[in-house]
Amino acid sequence: MKTKLYVQNDRFVAGMTLKDLIAPDENNMALHVTDHPEQVINNRKKLADFLHVELDQFVCANQTHSANFAKVTTADKGRGTTSLQDAIQNTDALYTIEPNIVLSSFTADCVPIMFYHVKCGLIGVVHSGWQGTVKEITRKLFHHLVKEENCNPEGFFVYIGSAINQEKFEVDEDVNKKFAALGYADEFIKYNAQTKKYHIDNQKIVKKQCEMEGIWSAQIFIDSTCTYKSDDGFSHRENKGTGRHLSFIMRK
Structure with a gap:
């Protein structure tokens, strides 16, 4: 199983x-972009084996x-693992305070974010394309976690996974205006x-959004591997x- 680990300790993984040209469906993990759903499910099972957990x-x-x-509970275990129909609908970020749940996010150039909070025992994932x-999904989620889940922002550790880099992510004026309207993105354009x-x-804009919600810069890590340029990347x-x-995270 071709996988990159950002965290592996006694509490969190x-x-x-990664893309793998010799694996079935090139190690694709998404059911919504395949002609071979059984291969995707099998790829997910191999990931579960790699993590020493069950697919459900x-x-x-x-x-x-x-x-x-969405806040995930034990009742949600297994949702979306073998079918799109029972996945959590219309949602781009998940968090939980329950152990032994693997939260998942799917990307191919978009920014994946994985995070944990030791004191709160909380983990989460975010899918943040442009x-x-x-829409500031990352800011909104962390604001919610601080206000509603009583998580001190200084306790978060954030891992921003590989995505398309600045060189390859080019946009027209209409999209640029949306970023410029944020009021804090100009230095990253x-x-x-x-x-x-x-x-x-x-x-880096996502990192800035984390910092604006009080997360320490030293506890935000960026994987600079470009999904467009890397042989290991889906673009x-x-x-x-x-x-x-x-992208995955679990509290043991």
């Missing part, structure tokens, strides 16, 4: 799967580039006068029919 401990959402998040970033395109560093911008990485 977090990481993301995973929880998946049907992501819609929203700013919606639409999620301009470059304009190419020759192509008349704007280049966005979505990962929707490069290939519209590509598979998806699965």
